[in-house]
Structure formats: C-alpha cells, structure tokens
Amino acid sequence: MADHPVDEKLPPVKMATTGLQHVAAMYAGVVAPPLIVGAAVGLSGIELTFLTGACLFTAGLATLLQTLGIWKIGARLPFVNGVTFAGVAPMTAIVVATDDKDDALPIIFGAVIVAGLLGFLAAPFFSKAIRFFPPVVTGTVITLIGVSLLPVAFGWAQGSSPTADDFGSATNLGLAAITLVIVLLLRRFTRGFVKQIAVLLGLIAGTLVAIPFGVTDFGPVADADIVGFPTPFHFGAPQFQLAAIVSMCVVMVVSMTESTADMLALGEIVDRPADEKTIAAGLRADTLGSALSPLFNGFMCSAFAQNIGLVAMTRIRSRFVVAAGGGFLILMGLCPIAASLIAVVPRPVLGGAGVVLFGSVAASGIQTLVRAGLDKDNNVLIVAVSLAVGIIPITAPEFYHSFPETAKIILDSGISTGCVAAVLLNLVFNHVGKGRDAQEVTHPMEAGEEIKGARPASAH
Secondary structure, eight states: OOOOGGGOOOOHHHHHHHHHHHHHHHHHHHHHHHHHHHHHHTOOHHHHHHHHHHHHHHHHHHHHHHHTOBTTBOOOSSOOEEEOGGGHHHHHHHHHHOSSGGGHHHHHHHHHHHHHHHHHHHHHHHGGGGGGOOHHHHHHHHHHHHHHHHHHHHHHHHOSOTTSTTTTOHHHHHHHHHHHHHHHHHHHHOOHHHHHTHHHHHHHHHHHHHGGGTOOOOHHHHHOOSOOOOOTTTTOSOOOOHHHHHHHHHHHHHHHHHHHHHHHHHHHHTTOOOOHHHHHHHHHHHHHHHHHGGGGTOOOEEEOHHHHHHHHHHOOOOHHHHHHHHHHHHHHHHOHHHHHHHHTSOHHHHHHHHHHHHHHHHHHHHHHHHTSOTTBHHHHHHHHHHHHHHTHHHHOTTTTTTSOHHHHHHHTOHHHHHHHHHHHHHHHHHTSSSSGGGOBOOOSSSTTOOOTTOOOOOOO
C-alpha cells in the first residue's frame, strides 16, 4: 500500500527547495516578536540579533517535534511552529511593568516555561473539544484564519515600518503587485516542480526587481556572523512571578485554541482529518516546544497559519518537507549569516506573495463550508455571526478598548473569538432541542425565500 502523501519522502533537491519555501513564508512572522520585545527591553543590536537567532533556532526544534514526532508528541502533519504573535502584547506589558529591564526577559521566560508545562498536561483534555468542530465550524474557522492573515500581507506590502517615509509608497505597492503577478504567472504557465515552488521563485524574482529601487538591504548579510549558538539562559536564569505566569497562561489557552483550529484546517487540506488523538499529540508538541524554548532564549511557540496556505496552494503535503524547513530554521539559528539571507527579502515582496498564501487559506475554508450544509438556515446564521465576530479585531481594532488587558488578549484574536462563537452557535442551533437542524434555508432577511440551487445537507 502506497504511503499517504503526508508521509511521502521527496527527492533531496525538491525537499530542500520546498522546505526553504516554507521558511521564506514564515520568516517575517518569526522574527517580528523578538524584535518588538527586544526593542522594548532596550537590547543592543548584537543582543537583538542573538534573541532573533534564538527564536529561529527554537522554532526549528518545535517544527521538528511537530512534524517528525516522538512517542505521543507531534501531530505528524506538515505543520510549522514558531513564535506566536499572540504573546507580544502581554510580553511587552511585562517589560513595562518590570522596574529593572535586565529582569524582564528572565521573568518572561519563567512565565512561558510554566504556561508550557501546564498546557502540556492539559493537552489530552483540550483535544476532546474535537467533537464540537463539525464542518460548519471548521469551515468558518479556516476562513477566518485566512481573512485574519490578509491584513498582515497588506501591511508587508506597504513596507517595513509604519513610521518609514516610504511606507505605503507607490514603489512598495508596485513591488508587491509585481511579486503577486510573478507568482500567479508561474502558477498559471508552469508545470510540475517549478509550479510547486512558485512562491519561492516569486520571492527571489521580486527581490531582484527591488534592487534598483533601493528597497533591498544587504546590510544584514555583511554584518552577520558565520557561526553562533543560542547559549542556554543567556539573559539570566528564569524568574517566576505570578502575574506574568497568569498572563502567559491566558496566551497559552488562545494559542491552543488557534492550534486546534489550524490542525483541523490542515487535516482537511491534506486529506488526513485531525482526530482527537492527532490534536492531543499536536498540542503536546506545541506546549512542550514552548516549555523548552526559554532554555535557548526563545518565546512561546505555536502553529503558523501562513504555511497552511502554502500547503493548500502547492498541494505538497509531505510532513518531511516541513521538517526540512525546520532544519533550515535550526541552521539559521546556528548560522546568523544564513538567517540574514532570508532577511534580505524586502517586506513588500513578502506582502505580494502573502496575498496568494493567505487567500488560499480562506479559499480552503470556503470549500469546507460548501460541504457543511449551507442549505440549512441554522448553518447560514452560524457562519454569518461567527464571521462577523471574528473580523471585529480586523475591521474595528479599538472595538474592545474599554475591556481589561487580560480579556483583550483573547478578544483581539479574531480566530479565537470566531471559533468560540461558531462552537457555541452550533450547539445552540443544531443540538439544543429536537428537529432544529431539519429546517431548510431561507434568506436571512426574507423568510420563506429559498436559495436557488441549494445542495443537500451534509450530516453533522
């Protein structure tokens, strides 16, 4: 019996290039949190480079743990792990609340260790939530993942920093558009391997196009060391403060919720649906990776939804490809000059490719919703309200401004709030009471008007 595509081992060259493509897709997301937190602490340029390299190294370790797995740890899916952006706000708050900034990172590391260990113990219980994720819920969440990521691509397309003079300039937007067109042309007019690495080729071509415009910065390559190692506890032994631990535990709950949704999404895309056992193993890898990360000066790790879009677009489903990407991340952590090569890619070029990647995730969610039974009025309402709740942080960022900071950690994650809304609404509309899920769909505004061409409902 042939191996499932998830377990397929590709030829070395193909494995390496497609793995590098995954790294290119998620690099900006990995380095952003340490740059933000490190700047808040007031680290020097050398220390900031060290912290960034450490996060790349730990992301690689967590990715290998997730893709290859040991014992009951690891989803064994093409699942990329890296520093979760959900922790940036609370980590920055910890820095602000710490009088001696030299203690800030040790306090953060201590809180992440505790949150990771508690999350590891909770993983098998958390995974039982799988029964609350029928297609109408998973489709909604997958769509929200894609929609929530698109603003990231739009931000990249405008430039590296909102404070830069050229942010949103015609040059930056033009480079993003050129990269997008290159990726689309490669996907449309090439075949086989070239088609599968269209994003990587698009990033290379976009970077070359950007050189005459002065957007490409080769400074990081010239300044980078050839060899470096994230010395354990480089910033000091971890410290344990209750307030910091509580805030990072909240982030861990958010992270586990998003990882569960990501695993369900990826399972649909690779045709290996994630069951309770898979989710428990995946959450163990997430949480154990997070607990070990501070040992090497890294932050909390979580699934990277960006790479789900890459899997959806290329249809390369091998987990060993992503494991190769994890190997590259480790190499970058050990070899700063290698990491700097990826850093050369201008942010607008990443933005152009990101439109395709993140849009592909949303499209996969829509495909799932088509199979979810949208010829039922109840399901239409579930999707409508859940999507609305999920896009609040995108369309109205200050919507929850009067809520406590701890609550905003959860509320500002559209994926988490939309997921919770979809689960609760599905329970209310499809499981509370008898015969409720037998209703035929009607237009939300005009009762009795049926949707033309309604498909037969799928089972819940």
